[in-house]
Amino acid sequence: MALISCPECSTNVSDKALSCPSCGCPIAVPPTGSSVAAPTAVTVTKSRGAYIILGILFGAFGFHNFYSGHNLSGGIKIGLILLAFVLDAATGFVTGWSLVAVVICEIWALLEIMVVNTDPLGNKMT
Secondary structure (H helix, E strand, O other): OOOOEEOOOOOOOEEOOOOOOOOOOOOOOOOOOOOOOOOOOOOOOOOHHHHHHHHHHHHHHHHHHHHOOOHHHHHHHHHHHHHHHHHHHHOOOOOOOOHHHHHHHHHHHHHHHHHOEOOOOOOEEE
């Protein structure tokens, strides 16, 4: 076993090491046929109760969507409310577009918390 210099950070590393312990740069390619296990993916289950509470309290703003991983839906809700707020502010808050947008998004959120029970990858919320 010899010490070699890492090509990235110049740290002394064993020639048997697969990667540099300092920077993670690959040092040696594992021989073919070796039994190097593939990394496993870790999934984190989301709580359905937390999803429902976030949907009831902050559903108009899409917080429950961001919690469950439905980021596009949450982004659309925030965008609608911000657009309505800007339109409402431009008219001196006379038209009430912000209130209309919040009510529509809250109804949308209440429908979602009744229907959605999985994250975007199909994992069931517990």
